[in-house]
Every structure is written in C-alpha cells, then in structure tokens.
Amino acid sequence: MQEEDPITAATTITPYQDGPLLVRGDFALVTPDGQRIDARRGTVALCRCGKSAVKPFCDGTHKAIKFRAAPHREP
Numbered sequence: 012m013q014e015e016d017p018i019t020a021a022t023t024i025t026p027y028q029d030g031p032l033l034v035r036g037d038f039a040l041v042t043p044d045g046q047r048i049d050a051r052r053g054t055v056a057l058c059r060c061g062k063s064a065v066k067p068f069c070d071g072t073h074k075a076i077k078f079r080a081a082p083h084r085e086p
C-alpha cells in the first residue's frame with residue numbers, strides 16, 4: 012500500500028462531489044487583468060457548474076440543477 016504525502020501547501024483546493032471547488036489557505040483571487048476580487052474570508056467555494064449568479068463564487072445553484080461531477084479522476 013502506497014503511503015500518501017502529507018499536505019504541506021499553504022493553499023489547498025478541494026473539488027467536492029457534485030459541487031464547488033473549496034479553496035483554503037493563503038490565496039489571492041484575481042480577475043484575468045490582475046484586479047483583486049474580495050473573497051471576504053480565508054475559505055471560499057468557487058463555482059464549478061457554471062450556473063452561479065455570483066461567479067466566481069458558488070451560490071448553491073449546483074444543487075438545484077443537479078450538477079454531477081466526480082471529485083477527481085486520475086490524469
């Protein structure tokens with residue numbers, strides 16, 4: 012059995028089953044032209060379904076549209 016590496020990154024991004032990407036840690040959220048987007052907290056949920064009304068943040072719409080996605084798949 013392979014032992015997993017301990018997570019030592021300052022920032023983690025977790026894709027949730029059928030849901031958003033949760034970003035935790037020290038990060039900056041910026042627009043494509045480099046302007047800061049106020050995340051207002053240290054942990055944010057970023058929309059992965061494309062239907063949020065408050066992109067790039069998740070607003071829970073993924074549940075209403077029954078968005079389906081695996082947490083990850085091996086490359």
Ligand code: FES
Pocket residue numbers: 030031032057058059060061062063068069070071072073074
């Ligand atoms: S992932 Fe939650 S609204 Fe898109």
